[in-house]
Amino acid sequence: MRVPLLDLKLQYAPLKAEILAAIEAVADSQTLVLGPQVEKLEAAVAAYTGAGHAIGVSSGTDAQLVLLMALGIGPGDAVITTPYTFFATAGCVERLGARIVFADIDPLTYNISVPALEEALAKTSRVKAIIPVHLFGCCADMQAITDLAAQHGVPVLEDAAQALGCAHPLGAAGAISEAGWYSFYPTKNLGAFGDAGMVTCRDAKLADRIRSLRNHGMEPRYYHHSVGGNFRLDAIQAAVLNIKLPHLDTWGAGRRAKAAYYRSAFHKHGLDCVLGLPTEPWAGTGVENHHIYNQFIIRAPKRDALRQFLSEAGIGSEIYYPLPLHLQECFQSLGYKTGDFPQAEKAAAETLALPVFPELTEAQQEYVVEKIGAFYALQPVGAAAH
Numbered sequence: 001m002r003v004p005l006l007d008l009k010l011q012y013a014p015l016k017a018e019i020l021a022a023i024e025a026v027a028d029s030q031t032l033v034l035g036p037q038v039e040k041l042e043a044a045v046a047a048y049t050g051a052g053h054a055i056g057v058s059s060g061t062d063a064q065l066v067l068l069m070a071l072g073i074g075p076g077d078a079v080i081t082t083p084y085t086f087f088a089t090a091g092c093v094e095r096l097g098a099r100i101v102f103a104d105i106d107p108l109t110y111n112i113s114v115p116a117l118e119e120a121l122a123k124t125s126r127v128k129a130i131i132p133v134h135l136f137g138c139c140a141d142m143q144a145i146t147d148l149a150a151q152h153g154v155p156v157l158e159d160a161a162q163a164l165g166c167a168h169p170l171g172a173a174g175a176i177s178e179a180g181w182y183s184f185y186p187t188k189n190l191g192a193f194g195d196a197g198m199v200t201c202r203d204a205k206l207a208d209r210i211r212s213l214r215n216h217g218m219e220p221r222y223y224h225h226s227v228g229g230n231f232r233l234d235a236i237q238a239a240v241l242n243i244k245l246p247h248l249d250t251w252g253a254g255r256r257a258k259a260a261y262y263r264s265a266f267h268k269h270g271l272d273c274v275l276g277l278p279t280e281p282w283a284g285t286g287v288e289n290h291h292i293y294n295q296f297i298i299r300a301p302k303r304d305a306l307r308q309f310l311s312e313a314g315i316g317s318e319i320y321y322p323l324p325l326h327l328q329e330c331f332q333s334l335g336y337k338t339g340d341f342p343q344a345e346k347a348a349a350e351t352l353a354l355p356v357f358p359e360l361t362e363a364q365q366e367y368v369v370e371k372i373g374a375f376y377a378l379q380p381v382g383a384a385a386h
Protein backbone atom coordinates (compact mmCIF):
# COMPACT_ATOMS: atom_id res chain seq x y z
CA MET A 1 0.00 0.00 0.00
CA ARG A 2 1.12 3.57 -0.65
CA VAL A 3 0.03 6.47 1.53
CA PRO A 4 1.17 9.86 0.21
CA LEU A 5 1.47 12.79 2.60
CA LEU A 6 -1.10 14.56 0.44
CA ASP A 7 -2.85 13.62 -2.81
CA LEU A 8 -4.33 16.68 -4.48
CA LYS A 9 -5.54 14.69 -7.49
CA LEU A 10 -8.28 13.17 -5.32
CA GLN A 11 -9.61 16.62 -4.44
CA TYR A 12 -9.36 17.79 -8.05
CA ALA A 13 -11.16 14.86 -9.70
CA PRO A 14 -14.76 15.62 -8.57
CA LEU A 15 -14.30 19.38 -9.24
CA LYS A 16 -12.45 19.02 -12.54
CA ALA A 17 -15.28 19.94 -14.93
CA GLU A 18 -16.32 22.95 -12.88
CA ILE A 19 -12.75 24.20 -12.45
CA LEU A 20 -11.88 23.80 -16.13
CA ALA A 21 -15.04 25.68 -17.10
CA ALA A 22 -14.10 28.51 -14.74
CA ILE A 23 -10.59 28.66 -16.17
CA GLU A 24 -12.00 28.67 -19.69
CA ALA A 25 -14.30 31.55 -18.79
CA VAL A 26 -11.31 33.56 -17.57
CA ALA A 27 -9.43 32.70 -20.77
CA ASP A 28 -12.41 33.83 -22.85
CA SER A 29 -12.69 37.07 -20.88
CA GLN A 30 -8.97 37.84 -21.24
CA THR A 31 -9.19 39.72 -17.95
CA LEU A 32 -6.21 37.90 -16.51
CA VAL A 33 -4.92 39.99 -13.62
CA LEU A 34 -7.22 41.24 -10.80
CA GLY A 35 -10.74 41.89 -12.15
CA PRO A 36 -14.14 40.37 -11.25
CA GLN A 37 -12.95 36.91 -10.17
CA VAL A 38 -10.49 38.47 -7.71
CA GLU A 39 -13.15 40.86 -6.42
CA LYS A 40 -15.56 37.95 -5.99
CA LEU A 41 -12.97 36.01 -3.99
CA GLU A 42 -12.15 39.04 -1.83
CA ALA A 43 -15.83 39.51 -0.99
CA ALA A 44 -16.26 35.78 -0.30
CA VAL A 45 -13.24 35.57 2.03
CA ALA A 46 -14.32 38.75 3.86
CA ALA A 47 -17.80 37.29 4.35
CA TYR A 48 -16.49 33.83 5.32
CA THR A 49 -14.03 35.14 7.92
CA GLY A 50 -15.89 38.23 9.08
CA ALA A 51 -12.83 40.34 8.24
CA GLY A 52 -13.63 43.95 7.42
CA HIS A 53 -11.54 43.94 4.25
CA ALA A 54 -9.82 41.29 2.14
CA ILE A 55 -7.24 42.05 -0.54
CA GLY A 56 -6.13 39.35 -2.96
CA VAL A 57 -2.39 39.17 -3.60
CA SER A 58 0.21 37.02 -5.30
CA SER A 59 1.17 34.76 -2.34
CA GLY A 60 1.02 34.43 1.42
CA THR A 61 4.53 35.84 1.61
CA ASP A 62 3.56 38.90 -0.43
CA ALA A 63 0.45 39.32 1.71
CA GLN A 64 2.61 39.70 4.80
CA LEU A 65 5.16 41.87 3.02
CA VAL A 66 2.62 44.34 1.63
CA LEU A 67 0.84 44.53 5.00
CA LEU A 68 4.08 45.35 6.84
CA MET A 69 4.91 47.92 4.12
CA ALA A 70 1.47 49.49 4.49
CA LEU A 71 2.03 49.75 8.25
CA GLY A 72 5.34 51.51 7.60
CA ILE A 73 7.39 48.90 9.45
CA GLY A 74 11.09 49.31 8.70
CA PRO A 75 14.56 50.09 10.06
CA GLY A 76 14.64 50.78 13.79
CA ASP A 77 11.42 48.83 14.42
CA ALA A 78 11.14 45.43 16.08
CA VAL A 79 8.63 42.66 15.33
CA ILE A 80 8.08 39.72 17.69
CA THR A 81 7.27 36.30 16.32
CA THR A 82 8.07 32.62 16.80
CA PRO A 83 11.18 30.81 15.51
CA TYR A 84 9.12 27.68 14.75
CA THR A 85 7.27 28.61 11.58
CA PHE A 86 7.76 28.74 7.84
CA PHE A 87 10.61 31.05 6.83
CA ALA A 88 8.40 33.77 5.30
CA THR A 89 7.07 34.90 8.69
CA ALA A 90 10.48 36.22 9.68
CA GLY A 91 11.87 36.72 6.16
CA CYS A 92 9.39 39.52 5.40
CA VAL A 93 10.41 41.40 8.56
CA GLU A 94 14.09 41.14 7.65
CA ARG A 95 13.45 42.24 4.03
CA LEU A 96 12.00 45.53 5.31
CA GLY A 97 15.02 46.19 7.53
CA ALA A 98 13.13 45.74 10.80
CA ARG A 99 14.53 43.66 13.67
CA ILE A 100 13.13 40.18 14.29
CA VAL A 101 12.73 39.29 17.95
CA PHE A 102 11.86 35.66 18.58
CA ALA A 103 9.82 34.26 21.46
CA ASP A 104 9.76 30.52 22.13
CA ILE A 105 6.75 28.28 21.51
CA ASP A 106 4.40 26.42 23.78
CA PRO A 107 5.48 22.75 23.67
CA LEU A 108 1.94 21.39 23.36
CA THR A 109 0.41 23.68 20.73
CA TYR A 110 3.63 24.69 18.91
CA ASN A 111 2.25 28.25 18.84
CA ILE A 112 3.92 31.26 20.44
CA SER A 113 4.21 30.92 24.22
CA VAL A 114 2.40 33.68 26.07
CA PRO A 115 4.96 33.92 28.94
CA ALA A 116 7.76 34.04 26.35
CA LEU A 117 5.94 36.78 24.45
CA GLU A 118 5.45 38.72 27.67
CA GLU A 119 9.17 38.49 28.40
CA ALA A 120 10.10 39.57 24.87
CA LEU A 121 7.74 42.56 25.08
CA ALA A 122 9.24 43.60 28.42
CA LYS A 123 12.80 43.68 27.12
CA THR A 124 12.33 45.01 23.57
CA SER A 125 11.94 48.62 22.55
CA ARG A 126 10.12 49.95 19.47
CA VAL A 127 7.99 46.84 18.97
CA LYS A 128 5.73 47.64 16.01
CA ALA A 129 3.92 44.31 15.69
CA ILE A 130 3.38 40.93 17.28
CA ILE A 131 2.94 38.08 14.80
CA PRO A 132 1.39 34.92 16.21
CA VAL A 133 1.34 32.05 13.70
CA HIS A 134 -1.68 29.75 13.74
CA LEU A 135 0.55 26.79 13.03
CA PHE A 136 -0.69 23.57 11.45
CA GLY A 137 -4.28 24.91 11.38
CA CYS A 138 -4.91 25.69 15.04
CA CYS A 139 -5.13 29.14 16.58
CA ALA A 140 -2.63 30.61 19.01
CA ASP A 141 -3.90 31.87 22.38
CA MET A 142 -5.44 35.00 20.89
CA GLN A 143 -7.15 36.24 24.04
CA ALA A 144 -3.91 36.36 26.02
CA ILE A 145 -1.94 37.68 23.03
CA THR A 146 -4.36 40.49 22.20
CA ASP A 147 -4.59 41.42 25.90
CA LEU A 148 -0.80 41.69 26.15
CA ALA A 149 -0.63 43.61 22.88
CA ALA A 150 -3.26 46.07 24.08
CA GLN A 151 -1.28 46.69 27.29
CA HIS A 152 1.73 47.59 25.15
CA GLY A 153 -0.21 49.42 22.42
CA VAL A 154 1.12 47.10 19.71
CA PRO A 155 -0.94 45.67 16.82
CA VAL A 156 -1.33 41.92 16.42
CA LEU A 157 -0.90 40.61 12.87
CA GLU A 158 -1.98 37.00 12.41
CA ASP A 159 -0.01 34.66 10.18
CA ALA A 160 -2.99 32.53 9.22
CA ALA A 161 -1.23 31.14 6.13
CA GLN A 162 -2.08 27.60 7.30
CA ALA A 163 -5.35 28.42 8.99
CA LEU A 164 -8.09 29.70 6.67
CA GLY A 165 -11.23 27.97 7.90
CA CYS A 166 -9.98 27.57 11.45
CA ALA A 167 -11.92 29.24 14.24
CA HIS A 168 -11.15 30.43 17.75
CA PRO A 169 -13.69 31.52 20.36
CA LEU A 170 -12.79 35.14 19.44
CA GLY A 171 -13.42 34.68 15.71
CA ALA A 172 -11.99 33.28 12.49
CA ALA A 173 -8.23 32.77 12.26
CA GLY A 174 -6.75 35.75 10.45
CA ALA A 175 -9.69 38.01 11.29
CA ILE A 176 -9.44 38.19 15.09
CA SER A 177 -6.97 41.06 15.41
CA GLU A 178 -6.04 44.19 13.44
CA ALA A 179 -4.88 42.28 10.35
CA GLY A 180 -3.80 38.90 9.05
CA TRP A 181 -3.05 36.90 5.94
CA TYR A 182 -3.67 33.57 4.23
CA SER A 183 -1.68 31.49 1.78
CA PHE A 184 -3.36 29.61 -1.05
CA TYR A 185 -0.25 27.63 -1.89
CA PRO A 186 -1.51 24.30 -3.31
CA THR A 187 -0.81 22.29 -0.13
CA LYS A 188 -2.91 24.60 2.04
CA ASN A 189 -6.47 23.53 2.96
CA LEU A 190 -7.67 25.98 0.32
CA GLY A 191 -5.09 25.69 -2.45
CA ALA A 192 -4.85 27.51 -5.77
CA PHE A 193 -3.34 26.21 -9.01
CA GLY A 194 -0.10 28.00 -8.21
CA ASP A 195 0.78 30.80 -5.83
CA ALA A 196 -1.85 33.11 -4.35
CA GLY A 197 -2.60 34.84 -1.05
CA MET A 198 -4.91 37.24 0.76
CA VAL A 199 -4.50 40.04 3.32
CA THR A 200 -7.33 40.86 5.72
CA CYS A 201 -7.69 43.91 7.94
CA ARG A 202 -10.17 45.86 10.01
CA ASP A 203 -9.29 49.39 9.01
CA ALA A 204 -10.58 50.80 5.68
CA LYS A 205 -7.66 53.22 5.29
CA LEU A 206 -5.14 50.42 5.81
CA ALA A 207 -7.01 48.33 3.21
CA ASP A 208 -6.77 51.22 0.72
CA ARG A 209 -3.02 51.50 1.32
CA ILE A 210 -2.58 47.77 0.78
CA ARG A 211 -4.61 47.88 -2.45
CA SER A 212 -2.44 50.73 -3.70
CA LEU A 213 0.88 49.11 -2.72
CA ARG A 214 -0.26 45.83 -4.33
CA ASN A 215 -0.05 47.69 -7.65
CA HIS A 216 3.13 49.79 -7.30
CA GLY A 217 1.35 52.57 -5.38
CA MET A 218 -0.18 53.59 -8.72
CA GLU A 219 -3.35 55.69 -9.08
CA PRO A 220 -4.19 56.75 -11.74
CA ARG A 221 -2.18 54.70 -14.20
CA TYR A 222 1.54 55.64 -14.22
CA TYR A 223 1.22 58.10 -11.32
CA HIS A 224 2.80 56.68 -8.15
CA HIS A 225 2.03 57.88 -4.61
CA SER A 226 4.38 55.47 -2.89
CA VAL A 227 6.77 52.65 -3.70
CA GLY A 228 4.85 49.39 -3.69
CA GLY A 229 5.33 46.28 -5.76
CA ASN A 230 3.62 43.87 -8.09
CA PHE A 231 1.65 41.84 -5.57
CA ARG A 232 -1.40 41.38 -7.83
CA LEU A 233 -3.46 38.21 -7.86
CA ASP A 234 -4.15 36.42 -11.16
CA ALA A 235 -7.76 35.91 -12.24
CA ILE A 236 -7.25 32.19 -12.96
CA GLN A 237 -6.11 31.57 -9.38
CA ALA A 238 -9.10 33.48 -8.02
CA ALA A 239 -11.50 31.58 -10.32
CA VAL A 240 -10.16 28.23 -9.02
CA LEU A 241 -10.38 29.42 -5.42
CA ASN A 242 -13.95 30.65 -5.94
CA ILE A 243 -14.93 27.10 -6.92
CA LYS A 244 -13.10 25.52 -3.99
CA LEU A 245 -14.00 27.91 -1.14
CA PRO A 246 -17.56 26.56 -0.62
CA HIS A 247 -16.02 23.11 0.10
CA LEU A 248 -13.54 24.34 2.69
CA ASP A 249 -15.62 23.58 5.80
CA THR A 250 -16.43 20.07 4.58
CA TRP A 251 -12.76 19.45 3.89
CA GLY A 252 -11.88 20.81 7.34
CA ALA A 253 -14.41 18.46 8.96
CA GLY A 254 -12.93 15.60 6.92
CA ARG A 255 -9.45 16.38 8.21
CA ARG A 256 -10.75 16.54 11.80
CA ALA A 257 -12.38 13.14 11.31
CA LYS A 258 -9.05 11.68 10.07
CA ALA A 259 -7.29 13.20 13.09
CA ALA A 260 -9.88 11.63 15.42
CA TYR A 261 -9.39 8.28 13.71
CA TYR A 262 -5.60 8.43 14.20
CA ARG A 263 -6.13 9.36 17.83
CA SER A 264 -8.33 6.34 18.58
CA ALA A 265 -6.20 3.97 16.47
CA PHE A 266 -3.00 5.09 18.24
CA HIS A 267 -4.77 4.53 21.56
CA LYS A 268 -5.95 1.07 20.49
CA HIS A 269 -2.38 0.10 19.58
CA GLY A 270 -1.00 1.56 22.84
CA LEU A 271 0.97 4.09 20.81
CA ASP A 272 -0.43 7.14 22.56
CA CYS A 273 1.98 6.25 25.40
CA VAL A 274 4.90 6.46 22.97
CA LEU A 275 3.96 9.36 20.69
CA GLY A 276 3.01 12.92 21.48
CA LEU A 277 -0.30 13.54 19.69
CA PRO A 278 -1.64 16.96 18.62
CA THR A 279 -3.52 18.93 21.26
CA GLU A 280 -6.81 20.69 20.56
CA PRO A 281 -6.76 23.70 22.90
CA TRP A 282 -10.04 25.18 21.63
CA ALA A 283 -12.08 21.95 21.57
CA GLY A 284 -15.06 22.17 23.88
CA THR A 285 -15.34 25.95 23.57
CA GLY A 286 -18.37 25.65 21.30
CA VAL A 287 -16.34 26.39 18.18
CA GLU A 288 -16.73 23.71 15.54
CA ASN A 289 -13.70 24.40 13.31
CA HIS A 290 -11.32 24.68 16.26
CA HIS A 291 -8.59 22.74 14.38
CA ILE A 292 -8.45 22.24 10.63
CA TYR A 293 -5.42 19.94 10.60
CA ASN A 294 -3.48 21.49 7.78
CA GLN A 295 -0.95 19.10 9.28
CA PHE A 296 -1.27 16.22 11.75
CA ILE A 297 1.88 16.47 13.84
CA ILE A 298 3.22 13.80 16.16
CA ARG A 299 6.21 13.89 18.44
CA ALA A 300 8.11 10.71 17.85
CA PRO A 301 11.09 9.17 19.62
CA LYS A 302 13.79 8.24 17.08
CA ARG A 303 11.97 10.49 14.64
CA ASP A 304 14.44 10.28 11.74
CA ALA A 305 14.63 6.47 11.87
CA LEU A 306 10.82 6.30 12.03
CA ARG A 307 10.56 8.55 8.99
CA GLN A 308 12.97 6.33 7.05
CA PHE A 309 11.03 3.21 8.10
CA LEU A 310 7.73 4.76 6.97
CA SER A 311 9.24 5.87 3.69
CA GLU A 312 10.40 2.31 2.99
CA ALA A 313 6.83 1.16 3.72
CA GLY A 314 5.46 3.61 1.12
CA ILE A 315 4.19 6.16 3.64
CA GLY A 316 4.85 9.85 3.08
CA SER A 317 5.75 12.17 5.95
CA GLU A 318 7.45 15.53 6.37
CA ILE A 319 9.39 17.49 8.95
CA TYR A 320 7.93 20.94 9.64
CA TYR A 321 10.50 22.39 10.35
CA PRO A 322 13.93 20.77 10.75
CA LEU A 323 15.86 23.93 11.73
CA PRO A 324 14.21 26.71 13.78
CA LEU A 325 14.56 30.16 12.28
CA HIS A 326 16.92 31.58 14.95
CA LEU A 327 19.51 29.01 13.86
CA GLN A 328 19.19 29.65 10.10
CA GLU A 329 22.38 30.78 8.41
CA CYS A 330 20.78 33.93 6.96
CA PHE A 331 19.76 35.10 10.47
CA GLN A 332 23.18 34.66 12.07
CA SER A 333 23.55 38.41 12.39
CA LEU A 334 20.63 38.44 14.85
CA GLY A 335 23.02 36.89 17.36
CA TYR A 336 20.90 33.95 18.50
CA LYS A 337 22.48 30.61 19.39
CA THR A 338 21.52 26.99 20.10
CA GLY A 339 19.69 26.79 23.43
CA ASP A 340 18.01 30.20 23.13
CA PHE A 341 14.59 28.69 22.29
CA PRO A 342 14.66 25.16 23.70
CA GLN A 343 11.03 24.32 22.90
CA ALA A 344 11.36 25.30 19.25
CA GLU A 345 14.61 23.34 19.02
CA LYS A 346 13.04 20.28 20.65
CA ALA A 347 10.02 20.43 18.34
CA ALA A 348 12.29 20.69 15.31
CA ALA A 349 14.13 17.56 16.45
CA GLU A 350 11.10 15.45 17.40
CA THR A 351 8.07 16.23 15.25
CA LEU A 352 6.78 14.50 12.15
CA ALA A 353 3.79 15.29 9.91
CA LEU A 354 1.70 12.26 8.93
CA PRO A 355 -0.66 11.99 5.95
CA VAL A 356 -3.92 13.83 6.66
CA PHE A 357 -6.39 14.87 3.96
CA PRO A 358 -10.13 14.38 3.57
CA GLU A 359 -9.87 11.58 1.01
CA LEU A 360 -7.52 9.41 3.11
CA THR A 361 -9.10 5.99 3.65
CA GLU A 362 -9.45 4.05 6.91
CA ALA A 363 -7.35 1.27 5.40
CA GLN A 364 -4.57 3.75 4.69
CA GLN A 365 -4.75 5.15 8.22
CA GLU A 366 -4.72 1.65 9.72
CA TYR A 367 -1.65 0.88 7.64
CA VAL A 368 0.14 4.02 8.88
CA VAL A 369 -0.66 3.20 12.52
CA GLU A 370 0.28 -0.46 12.08
CA LYS A 371 3.65 0.48 10.54
CA ILE A 372 4.38 2.94 13.34
CA GLY A 373 3.51 0.16 15.82
CA ALA A 374 5.85 -2.20 13.98
CA PHE A 375 8.66 0.34 14.16
CA TYR A 376 8.38 0.75 17.92
CA ALA A 377 8.02 -3.01 18.43
CA LEU A 378 11.41 -3.32 16.73
CA GLN A 379 12.89 -0.42 18.66
CA PRO A 380 11.11 -0.24 22.01
CA VAL A 381 11.07 3.05 23.84
CA GLY A 382 9.85 3.84 27.33
CA ALA A 383 7.89 6.99 27.88
CA ALA A 384 5.78 9.34 25.78
CA ALA A 385 7.72 11.83 23.72
CA HIS A 386 6.00 14.92 25.12
Ligand SMILES: Cc1ncc(COP(=O)(O)O)c(C=O)c1O
Binds near residue numbers: 061
Ligand atom coordinates in the same frame (compact mmCIF):
# COMPACT_ATOMS: atom_id res chain seq x y z
C1 LIG B 1 3.16 29.83 8.39
C2 LIG B 1 3.35 30.32 6.98
N1 LIG B 1 3.56 31.62 6.76
C3 LIG B 1 3.72 32.10 5.52
C4 LIG B 1 3.68 31.28 4.41
C5 LIG B 1 3.94 31.86 3.06
O1 LIG B 1 2.92 31.62 2.13
P1 LIG B 1 3.24 31.44 0.57
O2 LIG B 1 3.93 30.14 0.39
O3 LIG B 1 1.89 31.48 -0.06
O4 LIG B 1 4.09 32.58 0.16
C6 LIG B 1 3.45 29.92 4.58
C7 LIG B 1 3.39 29.02 3.43
O5 LIG B 1 3.98 27.98 3.38
C8 LIG B 1 3.29 29.42 5.91
O6 LIG B 1 3.09 28.11 6.12
